[in-house]
Amino acid sequence: MLISSSDVAAHAGPIDLHSSICLDGAPGMAQQITHSVYRIRPCALPPRIDGWVWLRLSDPSVLKDLPSGWTLLLDENRFDRITVAATNSDGGVQSYEYSDGQVGHAWAPGGLLRFPFDSPGVGITSLSIGFHHLDGAIFIRKVEARTPDDEAARSTDWLILIGILIGALVSAMVYNLAIYNGRRDRFQFWYAAWTILALGYCLSWTNFLGILDDRLTGPMAVRLSECFLGTMIAAGTMLLLTLIEAEARHKRLLWSGYALTGLSTVAGFAAAADRLLPPLLTDRVFNIVLILDVVWIAATITVAIRRQSRIIWFFLLGWLPVIAVFTLRLARNLGLLPQSDTIDMATFACIAFESVALSVTVAYRLRDIGRTRDAAARTMAIMRAEADTLRRAAMTDHLTQLGNRAAFQAALEQADPLTVLLLIDVDHLKSVNDSYGQELGDNLLRHIARRLRQILPDDTVLARLGGDEFGILIPPAQEALLVERLDSLQGEPWSHAGRTLSLWFSAGQTECIGTPASALHRADRALHWAKQRGGGRRQPYTLEFDRADSLAARLLTDAPHALAAGEFVLYYQPLIDLKTGRQHGNEALLRWNHPDLGLLTPGDFQILLTDETIGPRLQDEVISIALAALSDAGEGLAYIAVNFTGVHLRGAAAGRHILNRLQEAGVPPHRLCVEVTEGIALDHASDEIAEALHILHMAGIRIAFDDFGTGYASLVHLLRFPVDVIKIDRSFVHQLTTPTRNAHEVIRSIISLGKALDKQVVAEGIETEAQATILRDLGCDYGQGYLFARPGPLLQPPIYWPVHDASREVAQEAPSS
Known part of the structure; x- marks a missing residue:
């Protein structure tokens, strides 16, 4: 029975002594807590004036169940000195006396002072x-009084709680520090400040700073906790201000939040300054500031929710428990609720939870900001990448991995004046793209880039300037060798994906004398000259080009007057049936009887033909002259072939315009032949040109392809455009009487193709009987050239070319097999 009673006593719960003590102090001291749950009745003694306040146990029997080693626990307060004394039944006295800052080991976890007694409570x-x-x-x-086991269990609970709290705060802090993407957002600093201050508040209030130094417990712990609490609330206010999105903040709440931040800090330090300011007043003011801060937080959260803040819900999750517990603590501080370890422990558990919740909030906000920042970063990255690409583009072209225009321009600005500048333009690239696809065209550019890189040494600058254009800077000492290597690439075969093409390009060459712009202009003029002459060649710049520019400007100026004065005329060259020798038709060739420059051919005034203003007027003049000639010649002349450029055949309207002109002149459509070169297939408006040609063809007008066989995709063009006549380029005809037989086979193939497709075949540039005979033997239908007649200004009666047996001449001039 004794063992049982002793065991029960050893595990008795805490004993609240408020109802069993009386207060002996200064006048009015007891009245401070008259309406508080902590009220203590005054002792029946005169008021004290010595500055002491005594709490005397009036009923010692409340301690009778406490075993030896029981502990008296008191709230930490601010005082100069404290004395605790217990008298035993045998007259012995056990007492403790400490001063401010010298409480020694009397501190206990949970913000208490602990005084253990050896005698059991009954004594x-x-x-x-x-x-x-x-x-x-x-x-x-x-x-209150506690048994040793109960106090040990209470201390253990606090140790566990503070361990969890420290772990949560430190982990949250480390996590916050780990979330770093090159810069810290303001709310991260405030979260770090809040975490540090929260840790300081928890360690100071719960006395765990005493582990470091006993002097940080007792009254000093109260002062420190007031400072930490004020600044922690201020940091929490700033954290909320900086954490929510800018659009979710209210301007007035923003400024009031700044004010509360300062007020909370000042109030906390004022509450800690008990030696300078009245503690009761500063404590009340501090509690009022805390109430205002809670109201402000509630208002800010409400506004943020209404403004559809995404982050506020996470913040609310972390703050609601803390606000609830701090409300209970505030009620306890105001004497509305009794002292309870549960409230205190819940406070710090909620701070631990809040630290984790805020850490998640910070992480979410960082993720949200990160997304925005990532979007901005992506934009910036794109901008940097574009800038970097531009910088790298100064070194690398994405398709060919060569330098590009920016690098070339920079290199050109630093080039020696005698450095050789070459601009290269790939011939017929558009035709390759249209016929075989963009991929093949790109592969062709890559192949050309590789071949150029292979033949050029490392100290030369090679760049792709865009599209089908390349630029090269060659040191003057290597000019002869490198341009020879460059020329050797012309016509080089290239096979890809089962197709074999030839590399042809035009090149303009000059020196880097003068400004980079002037050098580029000269090289571009030379390149243009090379392109105009059929491409596949390198053209050095000469002063002739400057004169040509001046001439072009003059011709553009003179052209309107020339049209009005009738200076443009047509010269006609007959087309002969090679089998019968009879004239089949005429090709109309434009000439300009310039009063100062003499007779000019289209090659001299090419610029007029492509001019958007003069070109259409000039083409109308050509049509008018040709139709008048047809009308005058009557049906004795089969047809006249008139050369058109792509500029004058764009769209159905252009086709209908030509038909209207025929109708006005009373000329049947079959007597007009529209002659175009394969270059129209490379025109950017080739689809519109094809539409116009189809309209003309359907009306009965013949369509002739001039210079057939010189383009990349002649066969494809025959399928795309409505062609009636194929004209073999003079370059093939000229080679008929040379030692090689390649021209024979090419012409034989073209004639066979024409026959198979039911096309008439005309050979251009026939100058000898031998050429005419070979062409006739190969099956060519018609021919034209100086052998039959030179172009003349007037339509002559149809001529006849006697067909001779020129086998002997052929035997003499044709190459032996």
């Missing part, structure tokens, strides 16, 4: 607790 006859210069009776909230 205690009196217990007195004295405070010298106590802040006020309102701060006497805990006066």
Whole structure:
């Protein structure tokens, strides 16, 4: 039975002594807590004027169940000195006396002072607790006794809780520090500040700073916790201000939040300054500031929710428990609720939870900002990439991995004046793209880039300037060798994906004398000259080009007057049936009887033909002259072939315009032949040109392809455009009487193709009987050239070319097999 009673006593719960003690202090001290749950009845003694406040146990029997080693627990308060004394039944006295800053090991976890007693409670006859210069009776909230086991369990609970709290705060801090993407956002700093201050508040309030130094417990712990709490609330306010999105903030709440931040800090330090300011007043002010801060937080959260803040819900999740518990603590501080370890422990558990919740909030906000920042970063990255690409583009072209225009321009600006500048333009690239696809065209450019890189040494600058154009800077000492290598690439075969093409390009060459712009202009003029002459060649710049520019400007100026004065005329060259020798038709060749420059051919005034203003007027003049000639010649002349450029055949309207002109002149459509070169297939408006040609063809007008066989995709063009006549280029005809037989086979193939497709075949540039005979033997239908007649200004009666047996001449001039 004794063992059982002793065991029960050893595990008795805490004993609240408020109802069993009386207060002996200064006048009005007891009245401070008259309406508080902590009220203590005054002792029946005269008021004290010595600055001491005594709590005297009036009923020692409340301690009778406490075993030896029981502990008296008191709230930490601010005082100069404290004295605790217990008298035993045998007259012995056990007492403790400490001063401010010298409480020694009397501190206990949970913000308490602990005084253990050796005598069991049943032997205690009196217990007195004295405070010298106590802040006020309102701060006497805990006066209780506990058994050793109960106190050990309570201390263990606090140790576990503080361990969890420290772990949560430190982990949250480390996590916050780990979330770093090159810069810290303001709310990260405030979160770090809040975490540090929260840790300081928890360690100071719960006395765990005493592990570092005993002087940081007791009254000093109260002062530190007031400072930490004020600044922690201020940091939390700033954290909320900086954490929510800018569009979710209210301007007035923003400025009031700044004010509360300063007010909370000042109020916390003022509450800690008990030696300078009245503690009761500063404590009340501090509590009022805390209430205002809670109201402000509630208002800010409400506004943020209404403005559809995404982050506020995470913040609310972390703050609601803390606000709820701090509301309970505030009620306890105001004497509305009793002292309870549960509230205190819940406070710090909620701070631990809040640290984690805020860490998640910060992470979410960082993710949200990160996304925005990532979007901005992506934009910036794109901008940097574009800038970097431009910088790298100064070194690398994405398709060919050569330098590009920016690099070339930079190199050109630094080039020696004698450095050789070459601009290269790939011939017929558009035709390759249209016929075989963009991919093949790109592969062709890559192949040309590789071949150029292979033949050029490393100290030369090679760049792709865009599209089908390349630029090269060659040191003057290597000019002869490298241009020879460059020329050797012309016509080089290239096979890809089962197709074999030839590399042809035009090149303009000059020196880097003068400004980079002037050098580029000269090279471009030379390149243009090379392109105009059929491509596949390198053209050095000469002063002739400057004169040509001046001439072009003059011709553009003179052209309107020339049209009005009838200076443009047509010369006609007959087309002969090679089998019968009879004239089949005429090709109309434009000439300009310039009063100062003499007779000009289209090659001299090419610029007029492509001019958007003069070109259409000139083409109308050609049509008018040709139709007048047809009308005058009557049906004795089969047809006239008139040369058209792509500029004058764009769209159905252009086709209908030509038909209207025929109708006005009373000339049947079959007597007009529209002659175009394969270059129209490379025109950017080739689809519109094809539409116009189809309209003309359907009306009965013949369509002739001039210079057939010189383009990349002649066969494809025959399928795309409505062609009636194929004209073999003079370059093939000229080679008929040379030692090689390649021209024979090419012409034989073209004639066979024409026959198979039911096309008439005309050979251009026939100058000898031998050429005419070979062409006739190969099956060519018609021919034209100086052999039959030179172009003349007037339509002559149809001529006849006697067909001779020129086998002997052929035997003499044709190459032996």
